[in-house]
Amino acid sequence: MRRRFVVALVLMLGAIASLAQVQPTDTKYMISLHTGYAHNLTYGSYATFDLDAYVPIHQHFDMQANLRTSTANSHSLGVQLRPKFALPVGELYIEDRLMMRFVACDEFNEFLHAISLGYMMEYVNVQVGVYTRVIQPLPYIPRSEDELICEPFDVLYRVEAFVRPRTSPWNISLALSNVDNYQVERMWQPMFYLGGWYDINEHWRVRMSGKLKLAGMFHLNAHYYASELRVGAEYRF
């Protein structure tokens, strides 16, 4: 019953998202391409390729799509819908995230739906929410003994600090989160990010970021698990 409810909720929110009206806006569209070197204890070394698009639908509503493919044969596709509201200081936003990850190398799919509330300020971005994960073993045979595995309720969070105001032509940020554009880890599996950008001109921005994922922090036996270095460029129309 609970699983049906979750699936219905995911479908309903997807439908709402697809019906969102495109409004004239003066915020810039953006497309970005990144490539990265990644390593983890399971796959070893592999390369990642990311294509992201940012679509400002309305001054109070934007959307982002993220696609990742990797030489580890694990791929993800995500959509984020973000109603936002300017406050006297900073901006409050709600993020509705749908994500699919196709872990073809290990014959699993996972589907995630997350809702979070965020507060973006000049130097700090804080986001907290909840998500549901449904794991589908492959090949999946409906009504067989194998189950769709539902992890019904977990928490996502992101705390990010910038060394300069967000509107600066260059910046460096440090973040702690269990979520990025291409994966959502369980709550007790935080990831650390260090990133920065530099605006070459009005249209082009280059970005570089690093990620560190430890295993077992809440086993109290922390151990290196994964790292990633990404570089790429954004084009703003």
Add this chain to the structure above:
Amino acid sequence: MKKNIQIYLGSLLSVFSIILTACGPDARLDMAGMFAGSSPKIDDRFTESQVYNNQHGFCTLQAPAEDYHVYVCTDTHITKTQKRWINFIETYRQDMLCPVAVHLGDIIDAQNHFDEMYSAYQSVPMNPAKSDTLMAIAGNHDIYFKQWPQFIELFKTCTYYFIVRTPSGAQDLFICYDSADGTVGSKQLQWLTQTLQWADTQGFRHIVACTHTHFFKRDYSQGHTSNYTTEETFALLNLFAKHGVEMLWSGHDHAREVTKVKGMTCIVVDSMKDGDKNPFYMLVTMGKSISYEFIPVD
């Protein structure tokens, strides 16, 4: 959902209280381990286990009958009391159909309790009518506060397999591996792959994998227990499924959970810690098929 939120808030409070009570000489939790574990890392622990395995080989046990029993417990978290631990030992030693018992880790709760655990083990009279074998795997609590040397001194190895042979010659394979760091590491993953490839050629009747860390996070039964990373979760499950593992036994979560995935049954066994509510061990009957039941300890 409301219940989930309550459980979640409760677990958050429990984490904060744990952090606040984790200091001092009687500290239960090695909080520095959040950023750097104090025992050797998984690859080093695996190497130590392999040194023992290479010198002594792997164990083959004789089952008393075609259908025999395996007693499985986990998370005894032994401190100054060992009531349920003693109860478990007495029970499996009296069962003439049981050639082996398995402890899935978190044998002790914190520093300096291996002695109490071992004294309690020795205090239970051996059953002269049968052999007595207890297999164990380290849990995260067993290696806090640099306790790995004590664990390995007592149990000798933490990554190994053993075989149980029935009177008719059928053989069941039990693979035990170390997940006390929340990862199996790269070397141990390679060993698991090679061992399972070897197992493919041996015609085992059943294959069972045993470890401490559980695979899924389907509820907030214990709140702050962490799992493998998602990548490792999928990789391990796929590896086990491809090589005919029928059951995965784990603990760590302190609450029972049975999940069917890729033809395997993943079982999280209840905690057997003194003071915990609903302590159970698992009694497994290995026959033509594998059946299991959960038995209350008290």
